[in-house]
Every structure is written in structure tokens, then in C-alpha cells.
Amino acid sequence: NAxxxxxxxxxxxxxxQEARLRCSxxxxxxxxxxxxxxPEEGLKFMVYLQKENIIDxxxxxxxxxxxxxxxxxxxxxxxxxxVRGDSAxxxxxxxGAGNEQFFGPGTRLTVL
Amino acid sequence: xxxxxxxxxxxxxxxxRISILNxxxxxxxxxYFLWYKKYPAEGPTFLISISSIKDxxxxxxxxxxLNKSAKHLSLxxxxxxxxxxxxxxxxxxxxxxxxNLFFGTGTRLTVIP
Numbered sequence: 259n260a261x262x263x264x265x266x267x268x269x270x271x272x273x274x275q276e277a278r279l280r281c282s283x284x285x286x287x288x289x290x291x292x293x294x295x296x297p298e299e300g301l302k303f304m305v306y307l308q309k310e311n312i313i314d315x316x317x318x319x320x321x322x323x324x325x326x327x328x329x330x331x332x333x334x335x336x337x338x339x340x341v342r343g344d345s346a347x348x349x350x351x352x353x354g355a356g357n358e359q360f361f362g363p364g365t366r367l368t369v370l
Numbered sequence: 371x372x373x374x375x376x377x378x379x380x381x382x383x384x385x386x387r388i389s390i391l392n393x394x395x396x397x398x399x400x401x402y403f404l405w406y407k408k409y410p411a412e413g414p415t416f417l418i419s420i421s422s423i424k425d426x427x428x429x430x431x432x433x434x435x436l437n438k439s440a441k442h443l444s445l446x447x448x449x450x451x452x453x454x455x456x457x458x459x460x461x462x463x464x465x466x467x468x469x470n471l472f473f474g475t476g477t478r479l480t481v482i483p
Contacts, residue, residue, distance in 0.1 A: 262413070291470060300374075300459060300473035301414070314470060349413050357402050357465060361413035 260285065262352050262362035263332075270368045277337040277344070279365045283352030290333045291351040291359060292325060301349060307333060340369045373397045374462050376474035384482050389447040391477050393460030396441065400462040404471065405434060405445045408457045417458075418445070450481045 263282040271277050283290050288308055293301040303317040307327035318325070322340075327333040337344055347366050351359035375394045383389045391405075401422040406414035420427040420434045420443070427434050433446045447454055457478045461471040 264413075289469070293471075293473075298475075300376075300475040301461075301471075303470040303472065306470050317470070351413075351471075353469070357463065357469065358404065358416050358419060359471060360416060361406070363411075363413045366411075 262350055262360055264348075264350050264362035264365050266365060267363060268366050268368070270370060271340045272370050273341055274339050277340050277367055277369075279335040279337075279348050279350075279367070280332040281335070281350030281352075281362060282332040283350075284354075284360055287352035287354045287360075289353045290327050291353070292333075292335050293349045293351065295347045295349065295364075297346075304335070337367075340367075342369050345369045372475070373400075374460055374472045374474040376458075376460055376477050378477050379475070380478040380480070382480045382482060383450045385452055386449045389445075389450045389454065389479055389481070391445040391447075391458050391460075391479065393443050393445075393474055394441055395443075395462050395472075397462070397464070397472070398441070399464040400472070402463045402465050403434070403436060403443050404461045404463075405432075406459045406461060406473075407454075408459060408476070414459055447479075450479075452481045452483050455479055455481045 290307045292304040295301045305325045306314040322338045347364045349364045351361045353359045404419040405417040408414045436443045457476045459476045460474040
């Protein structure tokens with residue numbers, strides 16, 4: 259049973275480019291969460307999605323960031339016009355009926 | 371506003387001794403608490419959880435204690451092993467809400483052989 263998959267593991271973008279981060283939840287999980295970890299900080303919640311629905315996006319920056327979890331395919335976190343402050347590790351987690359969230363290995367985004 | 375706090379950024383313990391990691395929270399709506407372990411360049415790995423209806427949950431060498439009146443929880447690892455060396459994150463959620471987790475800033479545990 260594969261765990262949560264994230265790709266790419268490392269992503270380098272120049273300022274102003276777009277970044278797309280992908281997350282495939284564990285088999286049987288329908289809840290997906292995105293978190294961001296800045297250097298020397300804990301993980302900060304960004305958005306919670308179920309298939310085709312955004313349930314809670316209270317942690318998402320108001321501009322440039324968007325997320326989706328389509329009926330088919332992975333969840334995608336999209337960052338438009340990246341800036342240096344977007345450099346961080348982005349983690350996706352998934353859960354089933356229980357409260358435990360299982361995390362993927364993360365995508366480390368570096369903005370040059 | 372940091373609703374979950376881990377005030378000790380690091381902890382060193384001798385192999386075989388007990389490791390105690392502490393966590394405080396401020397939001398009285400939190401009713402579910404989890405501990406995650408994280409190695410460098412990997413995602414957090416779920417360790418153990420506790421619901422607010424309990425004050426203790428044990429799983430092998432790991433025990434989590436919850437003191438609701440003090441809004442405090444702790445993770446005990448006994449006996450500590452070198453492979454336990456990692457960053458430990460405390461997390462909390464309000465299960466009546468959207469279920470997103472609020473994380474502490476982590477404690478780096480080093481178990482000295």
C-alpha cells in the first residue's frame with residue numbers, strides 16, 4: 259500500500275515563474291491537506307480539500323496561491339509569480355475516516 | 371499566533387534513559403492531539419495520538435499524557451534509542467471543525483549512544 263506521494267521532490271524556480279506541486283493521497287483516502295514549513299519553523303496549515311471541493315483554505319495566502327483536488331488525478335498546489343519568500347518545504351497529507359493524517363515526503367521549493 | 375507551543379527546541383538524552391518532550395496549547399477547542407516524528411528531507415511520520423476524553427495513551431515505548439486543565443501534553447519515550455533521534459512535532463486539532471492540524475515548532479531529540 260503506497261503512502262502519500264508528492265512530486266517533484268525538489269523544484270527550483272526563478273522569481274515570477276509558476277510552481278506546480280502534486281500530491282497523490284494514500285489509497286482509499288479522500289481528504290487532502292497542504293502544509294508549508296518555512297526554515298526553523300513548524301508546519302503551517304494552508305488548505306484542506308476533498309474531491310472537487312475546497313473545504314477550508316483559511317491558511318492560504320490570498321493572492322498567487324491556489325489548490326485543487328480534481329475528480330481524477332492528484333491534488334495540485336499552484337503558486338503563480340513565485341517570490342523568494344515562497345521558498346519552503348510543502349507537505350501534503352491525506353486522511354481517511356479517522357483523524358490521523360499521513361504525510362508525503364514533501365516538495366522543497368527554492369526560488370532564485 | 372502560535373496556538374501550539376514546544377518551548378524546548380532541543381533535547382539530549384542518554385541511550386536507555388527516558389525522553390520527555392513537552393507541548394502546550396492555548397485553544398480550548400482542541401480535542402485531538404498527535405505526535406509526529408520527522409527525519410531530515412522526509413515528511414512527518416505519525417507516532418501516537420490521544421483524544422481529549424483520555425489522559426494517557428500508550429504504544430510500546432511511546433506514551434502520551436494529556437493534562438487538559440493545564441493545556442499541556444507530553445510524550446515519553448522509554449527506553450530511548452539512537453534511532454529515536456529526530457525532530458518531534460506536537461499537533462492539535464478541533465475535530466468538530468475542519469480537522470486541519472496546528473503544529474508546534476518542534477523539538478530536536480538527540481539520543482546519545
